Every structure is written in structure tokens, then in C-alpha cells.
Amino acid sequence: MAKNLEILEQLQELDLRLDRLRNFIGHYQDFIQALDEERAGMKLRAEEEKIKLDELKKMKGRKELDLKAGEEHIAKCSTRLYAVKTNKEYEGTLKEIGEQKHKNSEIETEILILYDQIDQEEQSLKDARNKFELEEKEVEQKKSELAKKLERAEALLPREEKSREGILSLVPKDFLESYIFIQERLGARALARLIDKICQSCFRVVPSQMYNEVLIGANLLTCPGCNRILVHRETEFLTGKDIFEF
Ligand SMILES: [Zn+2]
Structure with missing residues (x-):
């Protein structure tokens, strides 16, 4: 009797092992897919940082154009100062110049802030790309380990199934x-x-x-x-x- 139980234990040992092997083979594609998704997620994060950076650069470009237009406006107003006929016109043009200068100084401040933000975003993009590169290497390594494991599992499965048949003949x-x-x-x-x-x-x-x-x-x-x-x-x-x- 005890001997029979021992044989049953061996059988269970094999069944658990077979379960494990079949489970791994059956889910192999899921493991690969999970790794691909992980990598895709990292890639997406890097791409998002790139979009953010491009947006900031575009914004800076627009502000620089605004500033240029503002400076041109001041230049025009300054030229006009020599041609004005009345005091009122003169005062009005001076006021216009003053207002434009104030606007320009605000734009300059915004451009400075954008420079900082662009610096930070460039760093974030670099970090995200580095992470993605590392992730890509890791994923490739994990995939190659999984592929080797699959090869072993597929080679082992028929052998273990045969062993099981051998044990089955010994169980009452x-x-x-x-x-x-x-x-x-x-x-x-x-x-x-x-x-x-x-x-x-x-x-x-x-x-x-x-x-x-x-x-x-x-x-x-x-x-x-x-x-x-x-x-x-x-x-x-x-x-x-x-x-x-x-
Ligand atoms: Zn129990």
C-alpha cells in the first residue's frame, strides 16, 4: 500500500510538471505579447515627450515672431514721430510705443520661461529615450530566454509524457x-x-x-x-x- 502511494506521489510529481510545461507552452505567446506591450508603452512615452518638446519649440517660435512684429511696430512708430503734425498725434504715438514696449517685455519674459521649459523637456526626452533603449535590450534578452525555455519545454514534454505512461502501468x-x-x-x-x-x-x-x-x-x-x-x-x-x- 505505502508503495502504491509512493508511485502515486511520483505520478503527481509528473502531472504537476506536465501541467507546468503545458501551461508555459500554452501561454508563451502571451508572455511575448506582454513584453512587446511593455516596450510599446516605453516607446509611446518617449514619443509623447517628443511631442511636448515640439509644442514648446513651436510656441517659442510664435512668441519670437510676435516679438519681432512688436519691434517692427516700435520702429514704425518711432519713424512716425518725426512726421506727426500735432502734439496730440505725438503724445498718442509715444503712448503706442510705450504700450508696445511693455508688451514686448512680457513676451521676452515668456520666451525666457519657454527656454527653461525646453531645456527641461529636452532632458525628459533624453531620459525617456534612454529608458526605452534599455527596455528594448531587456525585452530582447527576456525574449531570447523565453525562446530557449520554450525549446526546452517542447523537448521535455513528450519525454515526460512517456515517463507518465510508464508510471501509469505501475499504479493499481x-x-x-x-x-x-x-x-x-x-x-x-x-x-x-x-x-x-x-x-x-x-x-x-x-x-x-x-x-x-x-x-x-x-x-x-x-x-x-x-x-x-x-x-x-x-x-x-x-x-x-x-x-x-x-
Ligand atoms: Zn484537505
């Missing part, structure tokens, strides 16, 4: 039926460790009688909480090797 029919029945409902993890009357899968405390029976290992018993096959084990099912590595 009634054990296998119970095991498969539980797996169909609960997933690959059909066995649960029992330590000090506590199921390590659902943490239900099992009755003393049941605990003793599991200790003896004379019958195949399932946990009253999670319905998994109980195996008395002080240690993890899998020791030494990590079934999730491939």
Missing part, C-alpha cells in the same frame, strides 16, 4: 481511478500531505481515527475538507529537485 487500477477522478475535479494536485492530523492542502483537522488509518496506509483515504488523497508525510513531496525548473 482502483488507485488510478480515484486519482484521475480527483484530478478531473480539482486539478493536477490530487494528493495532500497530512502532518499532525492537519491536511496541508486545506488545513482541515482530520479525525483521530482517520489520521491513524492514514499513518498505517492500509486504505486510500481522502480529506474531508478538500477531498484529496491523504498521504502522511513530514517532508515535502518533492525533495531535492524543483519540478518547476525546465
Whole structure:
């Protein structure tokens, strides 16, 4: 009996591993897509910084044109001063010049602020582009690691499936039926460790009688909480090797 449970443990080990392999192969494209999206997000951020920078430069260009027009206006007014005929006209032109000078000084201040903003934005764009470049390298590296992993998983899968067939032939029919029945409902993890009357899968405390029976290992018993096959084990099912590595 205990021997049969050991074989079941081996079977579960393989099933978990197969699950992991199939899961990875099945989701490989999703992993790649997630990486591509991450990279696209970084690219978009850099592009947005570029748009902001271009906008600021355009704004500065417009302000510079305004300033130029203002200066031309002052020059015209100054020329007009020599041609005016009345005092009133003279005063009016002087006032116009004064107002334009005030406007120009405001525009100059705005242009100075824009220079600062452009400097800052140029730095932000540089940072965003550097980040994107780094991200691109990282994504390529991760993709190549994933591709290697996929290759290993695809090579391992048929081998592990074959091993499973070998183990299946060693499991008594009634054990296998119970095991498969539980797996169909609960997933690959059909066995649960029992330590000090506590199921390590659902943490239900099992009755003393049941605990003793599991200790003896004379019958195949399932946990009253999670319905998994109980195996008395002080240690993890899998020791030494990590079934999730491939
Ligand atoms: Zn349980």
C-alpha cells in the first residue's frame, strides 16, 4: 500500500510538471505579447515627450515672431514721430510705443520661461529615450530566454509524457481511478500531505481515527475538507529537485 502511494506521489510529481510545461507552452505567446506591450508603452512615452518638446519649440517660435512684429511696430512708430503734425498725434504715438514696449517685455519674459521649459523637456526626452533603449535590450534578452525555455519545454514534454505512461502501468487500477477522478475535479494536485492530523492542502483537522488509518496506509483515504488523497508525510513531496525548473 505505502508503495502504491509512493508511485502515486511520483505520478503527481509528473502531472504537476506536465501541467507546468503545458501551461508555459500554452501561454508563451502571451508572455511575448506582454513584453512587446511593455516596450510599446516605453516607446509611446518617449514619443509623447517628443511631442511636448515640439509644442514648446513651436510656441517659442510664435512668441519670437510676435516679438519681432512688436519691434517692427516700435520702429514704425518711432519713424512716425518725426512726421506727426500735432502734439496730440505725438503724445498718442509715444503712448503706442510705450504700450508696445511693455508688451514686448512680457513676451521676452515668456520666451525666457519657454527656454527653461525646453531645456527641461529636452532632458525628459533624453531620459525617456534612454529608458526605452534599455527596455528594448531587456525585452530582447527576456525574449531570447523565453525562446530557449520554450525549446526546452517542447523537448521535455513528450519525454515526460512517456515517463507518465510508464508510471501509469505501475499504479493499481482502483488507485488510478480515484486519482484521475480527483484530478478531473480539482486539478493536477490530487494528493495532500497530512502532518499532525492537519491536511496541508486545506488545513482541515482530520479525525483521530482517520489520521491513524492514514499513518498505517492500509486504505486510500481522502480529506474531508478538500477531498484529496491523504498521504502522511513530514517532508515535502518533492525533495531535492524543483519540478518547476525546465
Ligand atoms: Zn484537505
